[in-house]
Amino acid sequence: MSRLDLTNGKVEMAHGGGGRAMAQLISQLFARAFDNEWLAQGNDQAQLSLPAGRLAFASDSHVVSPLFFPGGDIGSLAVHGTLNDLAMCGARPHALSVGFILEEGFALAELARIVESMAQASREANVPIVTGDTKVVERGKGDGVFINTSGVGIVPEGLDLSGDRARPGDCILLSGSVGDHGACILTQRESLGFAADIRSDSCALHRLTQAMVAQVPQLRCMRDPTRGGLANTLNELAQQSGVGMQLEEAAIPVIQPVQAVCELLGLDPLYLANEGKLIAICPPEQAPMLLDLMRARPEGQAAAIIGTVTADPQQFVQLRTRFGGNRLLDWLNSEPLPRIC
Amino acid sequence: MSRLDLTNGKVEMAHGGGGRAMAQLISQLFARAFDNEWLAQGNDQAQLSLPAGRLAFASDSHVVSPLFFPGGDIGSLAVHGTLNDLAMCGARPHALSVGFILEEGFALAELARIVESMAQASREANVPIVTGDTKVVERGKGDGVFINTSGVGIVPEGLDLSGDRARPGDCILLSGSVGDHGACILTQRESLGFAADIRSDSCALHRLTQAMVAQVPQLRCMRDPTRGGLANTLNELAQQSGVGMQLEEAAIPVIQPVQAVCELLGLDPLYLANEGKLIAICPPEQAPMLLDLMRARPEGQAAAIIGTVTADPQQFVQLRTRFGGNRLLDWLNSEPLPRIC
Known part of the structure; x- marks a missing residue:
């Protein structure tokens, strides 16, 4: 040959x-x-x-x-x-x-x-x-x-994670900053006129998740907020579980270059794709242990508790802004960028 | 929504x-x-x-x-x-x-x-x-x-089928006529000027194969001759097992409309894709039983023993023609038709 x-x-x-x-x-x-x-x-x-x-x-x-x-x-x-x-x-x-x-x-x-x-x-x-x-x-x-x-x-035996298992009172955790992958692809595709120096967060999360489920088998669900970003993924989970969510904007990590690109282009990092981040929802008693465990690993070192699950028949995902107001994080028709992944 | x-x-x-x-x-x-x-x-x-x-x-x-x-x-x-x-x-x-x-x-x-x-x-x-x-x-x-x-x-427990298990003396079986899918796509794509009326043979073979392995667990291997057709697939198997093959042209079923299209266009049905056929290789003692079993099912009703595995360090697949000559069925560079599946 x-x-x-x-x-x-x-x-x-x-x-x-x-x-x-x-x-x-x-x-x-x-x-x-x-x-x-x-x-x-x-x-x-x-x-x-x-x-x-x-x-x-x-x-x-x-x-x-x-x-x-x-x-x-x-x-x-x-x-x-x-x-x-x-x-x-x-x-x-x-x-x-x-x-x-x-x-x-x-x-x-x-x-x-x-x-x-x-x-x-x-x-x-x-x-x-x-x-x-x-x-x-x-x-x-x-x-x-x-x-x-x-x-x-x-x-593993005994686990039952699914997007329909979130319950009012549960804590919502995020493993790190949002929008990195989406902003990276965006800056590569557009001629932005400046070197944004944003890297995709693309990475494998299975070692992090295995550590999480081993220590906290009570976890309700996990999901990676890829296309559609954090906001659309949380809306999906809210709808699957028939609950609402209340987030704290100040708790959601966004790195500075991503924030800058978003401000320049009028985009919201909460709607940009991620390829190495996860959302985890667990009962409130386990949240501090889960957070410590996530932060102890490189994939989760910027992890944060970003909000709580609420009882809401309208299944709204809401965001308390840094200024104290409450804003509806709507489920958009689509990710702002095509062919992000 | x-x-x-x-x-x-x-x-x-x-x-x-x-x-x-x-x-x-x-x-x-x-x-x-x-x-x-x-x-x-x-x-x-x-x-x-x-x-x-x-x-x-x-x-x-x-x-x-x-x-x-x-x-x-x-x-x-x-x-x-x-x-x-x-x-x-x-x-x-x-x-x-x-x-x-x-x-x-x-x-x-x-x-x-x-x-x-x-x-x-x-x-x-x-x-x-x-x-x-x-x-x-x-x-x-x-x-x-x-x-x-x-x-x-x-x-199922106890089975070990693989393309590297053919041995000299084994029988080569084919579940039905060859070239139907390839000829069907060809007549759809080209303006042949006549209604060839060839249907693809696309179908699921898992019920047939389950019956085969249940009755003849000694089966060496099976493979569906899709892209590249019967000839290329047999060459693949010969190479994997380090053997030669001797086929009988008269034993290989080709339906008349496929033969006609192939003659018109100068194509060989042995190189045309199939999507509902399989090759099975088994020890000679089991071949008659396997053949009966295949013929008893609709997916295998035209099944035939088409040749035998030979000891050949050159791993040639040869065809005894209807006229008694022997022709090398070479491993071609590619299926004649692109995007056949």
Whole structure:
């Protein structure tokens, strides 16, 4: 089999054609980078021996533009995104799949950079990419690369986390500052005329969540506020649980460069996407312990208690502003930025 | 929440934006059609109670063009494709995920038709679609709709099917005629000037495979010859197992309209994609029983023993032609048709 030209080569239609060219791409790029026993078997599925327990199963497609940004790229984002969806129910992630949809003409060097980034994120998380699929579409029918990652994990015995379990009186915790990923992508996409120096917060949260559920199994739910940001995600949870929420603006961490970009463009950081943050809701008695535990880890060092769950048949999420007023955090029609993840 | 206009509406960027518009699409279209307890929970992952056993995990993205064709559409194809990847290791499929990548401006009526087709395929297979994700890309950055399906299943105790297990002397069985899907897509795409009336063979094979592994647990491997067709798939298996193969052309079923289209266009049906066929390799003693069992089911009624595994360090797949000669079935660079699945 000839060598793939990872320096000057381009994606060709044949790379998705089920013959030698596709086998070459898989063996010389994907299987080499993701290197594990399941991919080495070369079957169309992976067979995994998992510990006993409920299976968590999640899937996320990624179409972020641009493909590369400070703090990550579509590859690391795709790994973190699905790991985090698994982690939010308390599961320990065990394996990921990857489905590439490549556009004809895409540089193999860029693809290799993305694949290496996925491999690194997978190694750091200690969760292998065990199966996958590659399709190629004609020039102008895609946009470089789209990546689906799906994943499986095992939920420890005795846990039952779900977005419909928030109860009035519960505390709402947030693991760190909001808006970093959204503001990062925004500054990359627009010509803002200044170097905003904002990095995406994209990271894997499963080690943090495993520590949380081990110490505080009474947790009601966790969710990562990705597209739609903190505000839309809290509205989702309020609706699922049939409750209201009262937040304290002063308690919600926003880093200064994100605040500055938002002020410049008239955006609200509470509606911008995050890719390495989580919301946790727990009974008030456990909140101080949970907060300490989150702050003790790097992924949660800026964690804060940002509000409480209220009894509200209208399921309003409200924000007490720094000036003492109360503002409705409405559920918007959409994230302000398309293709944020 | 307002009503989605499924008659005249179009996909908008907001439908992938993580706010009300996306929630509307999920609740009024996806969750309604796929209707099950996991989607109804509204979490970012599904939690499944599965029987004990090894987990099979597979993923496939689908970019077929055109989206609708005789015998199916991208929706049913996406369900069958992943079910079949799970089935090929003998697993019983338990759940699927779906990731949509939609192009802005795509008609919601067409999306609804595809979703209903997925729902029907999922019901017929008795495998629910339990979790998913929706992204939207700008007009001209996609092609209507791309669909990733991933799936999980459980492998019955004692089975060990893998493409590296074929041994010299083994029999090679095929479940039915080859080239139907490829020829169907081809006739839809080209203006052939005659009504070829070829339907895709897209169908779910997991009931057939479960019957096969229950009766013949000695099975070495199964694989569905999708992209690249029978010839490329057998070459893959020969390489994985380090063996050769000797096929009998006269034993390989090809329906007359497929043969006619292939002759007209100078194509070989052995290289055309199939979406409802499988190759099975087993020790010779079990072959007659396996063949009877396959023929007793509708998915396998045209099953045949098409050849034997040989000892060949060059790993050649050879075909004894109807005229008595021997022809090398080479591993081609690519499927002749792009975007076949």
